[in-house]
Every structure is written in C-alpha cells, then in structure tokens.
Amino acid sequence: MAQYNLKINGVERQVDVDADTPILWVLRDSLNLVGTKYGCGIAQCGACTIHINGKAVRSCSLPIGAAEGKEITTIEGLSADASHPVQQAWIEHDVPQCGYCQAGQIMSASALLSENKNPSDQQISDAMNGNICRCGTYTRIKAAIKTAAKHS
C-alpha cells in the first residue's frame, strides 16, 4: 500500500492503495465514484472511460501512478447537473436502454467534441468504436453526438 495524491473533478483526493491498482478501482472502491463502470478489465469495452488531461482513457487498465499530478475527470465531474451538451443531447435523444455503458459512451463523446467541434461520421466512429453497447443504441448515440456538436 502507498499514498497517492490525485486531482479528481477539480478536487484533491488522497488514497492509500496498492501501487498496481487501476484508477477504475480507486474511483469505485476508494472514492465511491461509481459512475465509471467496470465492463471488461482489458480496455476493450470502454465502460470505464474517463478523461485524463482532457483525453479519453480506459481507467481499468491504467495504474494509479500514471494518473498522479494529472487532471482526472469522471462522469460525475462532467457537469454538476447534467448540463454538459453531450448529457443534454443524450437525454434529448432518449439514448439509454439499460444505461450501463452510457457513462463511458458520454465520456468518449465529450472528449471527441472537445477536440473536434464538428466531427465527420468517420471521426465519430473512430472515436466511439472502443465503446460497446450490447443494447444496440449506436444509431441514437451517433445522432446525439451530432446534436451535441451543434450546441458545443
């Protein structure tokens, strides 16, 4: 066990965990930030997507040491009240079915739009291919990203 200082959603947090602990489990178990989901543990499904310095990262495969001193944003920190344009667009398009993967989808989509205000279909696919939705909401996700792009 070792102590780590993290900056999560703008707040300094201190945790005491094993050095190889992935950020995902620090968020979920140590800090009770459970919006970030576990899906596969090998960076294949995207359910655990967070932002590190604004970039979409799979938190299940990133040891805590790699995140020290960086800005970590989770779904809980994207907005205080679901007012982020991507969250708003998700609601407007009534995207979720089961909803489990959607936090990860939203984090991938918001990272895309922060770098590219007007992504093409291909750029949307490239950014979102790492996020699996078994319910099959992909067509709504794409429509919601386009709506969010208009309002970003």
Added chain:
Amino acid sequence: MHKDRRSFLKVSAAAGGGMMIGFNFFACKAESKIPDFIAPDLQIPEKWNKLNGFLSIGENGVVTIMSPNPEIGQNVKTAMPMIVAEELDADWDRVIVEQAGLDTENYTRQIAGGSGSIRESWKELRETGAKARYMLLSAASAKLGVPMEELTTEKGKIYHKATDTVIDYGEVATAAASVEVPEEVALKDPKDFTLIGSNVRNVDGFNIVQGKPLFGLDVMEEGMKIAMIAHPPAFGMKIKTLDDSAAKAMSGISDVIRINVEPEGWNPQWSDVNAYPEVVAVVGESTWQVMKAKKALKIEWEKESELESSLDHEATMREALSTGKGEVARTDGDPDAAFAKAHQVIEKSYSAPFLAHNTMEPMNFYANVTADRAELKGPIQTPMFLEGTLAGVLGMPKENISIMMTRMGGGFGRRLYGHFGTEAALISKAVKAPVKLVYTREDDMTQGTYRPAYMTTYKAGLDKEGNLTALQIKGAGLPGSPLWADRYPAGTVDNYQATNFSLNTNISTGAWRAPKSNFIAVAEQSFLDEVAEAAGKDPIDFRLELFDRAKNNPVGEKNDYDAERYAGVIELVKEKSGWGSNKPGVHRGFSAYYCHSTYVAQVLDVVVKDGQPKVEKVYCAVDCGIVVNPEGARNQLEGGIVDGIGHFMYSALSFKDGVPQESNFDKYRLIRHEEAPEAIEIFFVDNGIDPTGLGEPSLPPIGAALANALYKATGTRLYNQPFIKEEGLLG
C-alpha cells in the same frame, strides 16, 4: 409478513436527487435550443396516502407510482407506470416513479422475460389506475355533495363543470385512501388515451447520464466486503483440491472458502441452471485486492464428465439430422410423396454457435445474511424464483428474505438464472458479513447460460409453376430443438413435416433474447428467400402468396399466428421501403417473423464501400398492438435490430475440451459503432389491439434480412453463423 424496506430506501436516496421523474419528450420548445429538460421542482409531500400497492398520492397532488417489474433496459420502468397514470388521469409531470422490490403480496408477475411485462400486466395496471381514480372521484363527490357522474378528471384534477369547481387530487387523497376499493371499474376506450401513445422519456435517463449509482455493481453498504468466485475452467470439471495459502496471505484478503449452491437432496427449480454448483470464493476489502488473490489460488480440477468441443458439436448435430430418428412434431399431407412428385427440390442446412449473453454489467449481487434474515440487492430478472431458491438453500422462511431489484446493466435472459444471488448469500452467511459478489468479465463469459448451438435442415418441393408443394424442417439443438411446429410456414403448405432432434450437452444453456426464434427466423427466412428465387418469384410476393393460402384455406387447424396481421406488416414494409424500385448500388434483403405475439417485417439495405458491405438502412414494420410509449418502443426495436445484426454477423462462443475459447471482448466479437446501420426507420401498425411483446421480436428476423441482402451484394448465400466466418463475403 414483514419486509424490510429500509435498505431499499437508502438506495433510492443514494441515487442522488433520489427522484426519478418522467419528462414529456416533446415538451421542449424551440428546436434550435436543447430543451431545458431538468425535472420540474416537485415538492415532495410530507404525507403520502396509499391507495393501493402501486399508488400513493401526496397532499399536494404529487403521485408516486411503483414500477413492479425488473428493469433490464426494456424501459418498463417508464411504460408500466404510464399505463397506471393513464387510467388514473394523473399529470405525468407530477409523477414520481419508484422501483418496487420483490413483493408477492402486491404484485403478480415480477419477471423480466418473454417480452411479457406489458402484455401480461396490461389489464391489471389499467384497473389499478382506474380504481384509484374511482376512489378519488368518490371522495370528491362526498366533499362537493354532487353525484360522481357529474365529475370529470384531467391531469390530476377533478372538475365539476356545472359549478365551475376544480379540485386537485391531492385535496381528496386522504379521504380517497379510506374509500372502499371497487370490485369492478370501467376502463377507458383506447381512443381516449392521452398519455399512452405519447413519447415519454426514460424515467431514469437523467440519472443514467450523470453516472448515478443505479446498478447492482454500484451497491455500497456499511461494512460490506467484496467477494469473487473461481469456477472450473471447463464444462465437465469440478474442484478436486484447493490450496489457498498464497491467496489468504495477500493484503486485504479475509477469507477463502468453498461454497455449494446445491446442497445434498436439493431439488432445483427451472431457474437454477448452473454448471458449477461448487465454487471457491475469495473475500476481502477491495475489488482489486480480491482480483489479485483470485489469481493466486492453486486449485486442482478433476474431470467428472465429457470435455466437449465445437467440432464434435457440429458433427453430432449433422449426424442427428442426417441419420437420427427425431421426434415428429407435426405432419400435414404426405411430404414424401410430394417431394417425389416435385418439379424442383431445394435442401439447405443452417447452423449457429453457442452465444454468451455478455450483459455489459457482469453478474453480481449484494447479500447480508444473518442467523434469521437474508437481505439481498442486485440485478435479477426473476426475483420470486430467487427467493424460492434462497429459502431452500438457506433453510429460511420466505418471509425472512427480502430482495430488491437494482436497475440492470442488461439482461437478455442471463439474469433469469440467479445462481450468483445464491452464491452471494452463501458467502455472506459463511463469512458473517455483508458482501457484494462481483464476477470478472472472464467469470461471466465462461460460466454462462448460453444460447444453445443449433443446426436445421430445410427441404422444399416446388411444382412447375413455382408453387410450394412440400416443406420439411428438421431442427437440432444442443439442447432443445429450433422449431415452432405450428407456426408459419405451417398452415400454408399441403405437405409439411417438422421434426425435433434435442441433443445432450453438459454446457449450461438457457434463454437468450428471443429463445429459439433467434435462430429459427434466420434459417427460415433465408431459406424462403432462396426458394422464392428458385421459383422465379419476388421474395415478398412469394411470401404473400403463402399468406393468402393461410388466410383463405389454411392447412391444418392448429396454426399459431394470424395470417392477416402477418401479411399486414409485410405489405406495410413493402410500401414504406419502396420495395421493387431500383436503387443503384443498394442491395436489399427482406425478412419477416412472428414471436412474443408481435409481427415484424424488415427490409435491409446494404451498400458496398471500399470493398466492404455496410448496412445503410433498415426499414422495420411492426404490429405489436397499442404502442404505450412510441419513443421507448422504437428504441427497443432499433436495439433488437442492431443487437441482431451484431450477433448474426460477428459473435460466437466456441469450445475446446470443455473450455470456452473466448473469455473477454478481445476475442468475443460484439458489434461496434461503425458496424451499426446508418439509419433505422420503424413503422407501427395502428390497430388498437392490446399490446404485445417488444423487447425481443425485432431481433430474430434481421439476421435473414442481412443474409438476403448480403447475397444480393456478393452472390453468396450465408448458411452458418457468424456470417463473418463464411467465405464469399467481400473483403
């Protein structure tokens, strides 16, 4: 009967904002601006008046409606309360929806399965709302001193037009709660529905997009430990010896135990499917620590039955179909004689592999078992059956067991089989602490209740004019048989035979989104496409001719479908898709199917981009009777289409010596964004018939619409799933 609800209320409160509010989808104003959808500031009443098991009304008129059934993403948590609210004439903007826990006193069918939540509860939900409305009217009538017949209701208010009086439901809620519940009450004419048939947003949508803790895996309780299991690596194996010394010595680990969910003399229910009754459980402080300790277990396994492989499965099914003696399920006319006389005979075999459910949220459950009580929380499609199993395994009366259903990160049938709930309970009991059992993705994918592997042979006889004169279907499953003997095309062919070949396997299988149909539709509708071509007929016209026969002069008496409605959706999609018009570069496939009492017809358009086939658009016509929540319904149907395209095209679970060869998403391929259709358009038949299933029926036929379109694009017929492994596909 005592049911502890405290824990459940805590979960609701933890859900942040606590409230689950419905939003009217099109209540938004200017289209150019994202609407301010945030919940209206509902004042939570200090006192609730409970009118029945579903309904409480506060003194300010705010209504709480309980959603009784498990929510797996089929959006019944929005649709079921809508039905109650419709007959109550509630104001949906002042409705709070709350998930009920298992409560067999107040609710009758708390199951998520068989696309049955709405169709099985339709009448009960309507009566519940209507009876409560009656009680409110009765109280208002007494208060105003006017006859009930002179009162009308709208959006949570009672009107007496003659005296220009308006009363809010809240004003008479207390009095209404003591009105005797009427035995019978008139229901609305569906033509008068105002809420049903309108687009209402998912009541949990606001919480979902904020990552609120709604799911089983999100449960956190005081003193809770994390548990994981290690199960045998291969079907046909069990634990021989366990050396837990290394694991136990690791930091954060408190217990390593062996548990068995099937004690001596245990009599399993249908929902107790489980290949590995005995597993090793590791218990500790944090998920990561337990995950690491699990890897440090030294377990020796031993073989207890055959270790099966996919190659053997295929051979077993092929042999059964060609030489085995099956069980004849239906015979019309004289198929052998008809084939002998046929001008043309076409015979084709179709196959599909085992499939894992792969809900995005892996199996998990929270349990706190003490000497005389068991409190469980988690994702379960069959809480009433889990309760029965727990009572048996724990030796505890049902009254002492409480089960709260969390929102589920997908179900698709996997969570019908709740062994993980029983495992959590046994672990909690053994370590004397509350525990949350968590499966890794690998645990989840390699201990499934998989969709069985199937193979079917279809044989058709055509006369000189291209009429279908004989049809023979032989269906083999590991286990079960993929055919519905009395469904279409039965009833449309003079000479018909359907034969079952159910084979044995020690791989655990179960219901997977649209059981059996998820294979039958693909085989049947691909085959009919090929037969239509051989007959020189348009594939839609060919099918409509068969339905003419079923409508006018059906063969046999036991035909389990309505030919008018079936033909109706086909004609609708034909019209809406502009079938028959030539679209350059677009390759079209057609398919239609009936299951869960719902009729679906689809046209799928494939284009070829850079040598790769791409699904450009899907047209889908649906007859599911009254559509409660059109936006939610469209989402379900779109999801079934995308899910279906994905599994038929890409997915498979294969075995070697009993070991699943795919254990995570690096090897098990699920459809991804880029592979989804560019657009899906849904068309509902408006016929006022009571609602039927929605969560499953759009999935089965899409596999054949895809195969038939890919045939047009490539010239290759696809017989074996997943299609991606078939030769002849482009690229």
